[in-house]
Amino acid sequence: MPTPKDLNDRVLSIRDLNISFDTASGTVHAIRGVRMDLFRGETIAIVGESGSGKSVTVKTIMGILANNGHIDSGSINYTFVNEKGEKETVDMTRLSQKEIRYRFCGKHIAMVFQDPMTSLDPTMTIGKQIMEGMILHLKLSKAEAKKRAIDLLAKVGIENPEKRFKQYPHELSGGMRQRVVIAIALACEPDILICDEPTTALDVTIQAKILELIKEIQAESNFAVIYITHDLGVVAKVADYVDVMYAGRIIEKGNIDEIFYDPRHPYTWGLLASMPDTDTNSKRLFAIPGTPPNLLEKVTGDAFAPRNPFALKIDYEAEPPMYDVGGQHRVASWLCDPRAPHVAMPEQLRERMEKMRKEGILE
């Protein structure tokens, strides 16, 4: 997977993005210098707790930022093939939200939301909802759109698509609804599919099937996928690359193996260790103490320092830069500085890593 990448395949490049929100109690700096690249055909997972800014990042890409939010600096360059068949790059931060929504949403960039019951219109048949985008963006006739919609329903694994086409969302089960949402998202063959917690509202038994479905279709159509999730099980299943966000910053990024088998940031350690493991019989779960910082206040130093048992003195004074620790692995932690004392990850987690590595090779 980590082959040198062709820059021509880059669909999205975010640089130094800063976003803040004006609220009654002051300005919240929700996104602080995010940098991200997305290439055709690959899958990135953005992991973080609620309030870490993962949703805000993708909402900006979609042009659906809340009214009190504004982009302070940075760029989001999106490269696509335009109507004339030429390659074009636009900086989405310079477009109005309306323009993004009319030109790109649904057509080039599509999104799957968390709760399929609230993202579907309860008063419209699902067929009509799938056709809507195709008729608007691709200027298809109704008959053509209907034919494609039925094909799409079959593609997302819905049996009896002709019959389902005429049904309303409430007549379907949760898993079926999410399949319909995916069909809508894929209707105009987007370049980028954003999945915001696509399985959180679903039962465990259905979760895996939805993720597998997205993966299969991605392999066929070769679009890029951004997952937003706090569930590391989901990340392990789908992602090629992982960005861990904390308090509006990406604090660790790398390919999936680097993050899961060789994490470096204490926050990532905590996240991995606090997942209950069905194999070990440890008595206590590892828990990250404290709560995420309030971004109303200005963050001095490393935002994670107050919750970090390994925090150094400098963590309270200056924000750590991104350290290159080899491969595609980047870590924003002073612990990676050559001058820092050597700190090993918690014993419990190290044991689990060992076991995971062995299992991963054996199977």
Added chain:
Amino acid sequence: MTVIDKNTAPLLHVEGLKQYFRISSSYTTKAVDGISFDIWPGETYGLVGESGSGKSTTGRAIIRLYDPTGGMIIFDGHDISGKMSREDERYLRTNMQMIFQDPMACLNPRKKVKEIIAQGLEIHHLYSSQKELEDKVYAIIDKVGLSREHATRYPHQFSGGQRQRIGIARALVMNPKLVIADEAISALDVSIQAQVVNLMKDLQDELGTTYLFIAHDLSMVKYISDRIGVMHLGHIVETGTTDEIFENPIHPYTRSLLSAIPRPNPRIEKKRVAVEYDKEKEGVDYTAGHIHKLTDTHSVLATDEEFAVWSKDHSY
């Protein structure tokens, strides 16, 4: 793990519990359809299943938020099914407490934390002086890891994890024998989930509270429970100690649930294929089955033929 003395009476004995909801004159939802289980003092019983399996309904029927359609519930020697006597109702309301899923929705936004926590004590007059009331409230605030200056704040001033701590404090201030935790951690962030689960375990060690832990996340349930009941469509299809359920699942539904647990190991997770279970396809009829005991603690709901097939490749 708690050692369960089966000679003592169970704290909660549920037998043939039924909870139906009449939707229209011709259609009745059988949310819980004749389930039986026991919970012994000091243990944690985990109830798992997918949404719509009736696990939350079971919890709500036991604490009598609903009027059960049928069956018997004996709580610490008191019959709390059907029409309760005054004493039984009082006993139930003071000794059984509930922790809810959404910590924002279950706290009164117009009351201060200390008022929320004190409310149960006030209603049941479980204090002799104002000072005693205050002492009890502050003691529990300390215990759940909040600080005393939090007592005069309002729920909206807290984070999700802290709110859940308030919910736990409110339940435990009554010094209950049984706490029903209905999806108490599923609305929380991963790092906070671990904090809350650890807190619940610590408090159990200290106070000897019994938990009925209702959840859909099997990995968390494994971590906190001594015994587990697996529910599907209103029936408990399999029950056993945590080890028995995880090491030796018999019922195909249990197996499909176990195989669906995501594992934070990419190389395994990318290849994992979940076992499918479709009740219709397999032709399983829960109402036709009866309880087969494998061991003292492990039992499964099946007809004789099903049981023969399912337990074939298992060592008992």
